[in-house]
Amino acid sequence: MIDLLSSILDAIVAVTLIWAILRAVRNFFRGPAQTFVGAGKGRGAAPPAAGGETARDPVCGMFVSTELSHRLVEDGKTLHFCSEECRESYQKSAVKA
Ligand SMILES: [Zn+2]
Structure with missing residues (x-):
């Protein structure tokens, strides 16, 4: 029973580690925090996201x-x-x- 529990814990730790590594790799290739640059103020710009009508x-x-x-x-x-x-x-x- 204890063996089962510890192997489950090991599995959880392994999955968490793999996930963290994958995320780090993805972030590395994608660059730091995705920054959405506004479409600009030109004609046909998307509606402003800020509140208000x-x-x-x-x-x-x-x-x-x-x-x-x-x-x-x-x-x-x-x-x-x-x-x-x-x-x-x-x-x-x-x-x-
Ligand atoms: Zn106009």
């Missing part, structure tokens, strides 16, 4: 934080733009009649 800029299609966006209220709806330029070009294209 995001809305899509109808001009360039970029996601912008509703807190930081350039807003335009139209027909009771608030539109969010990434920049003054986008808002202006939206207003220009909307005004044409």
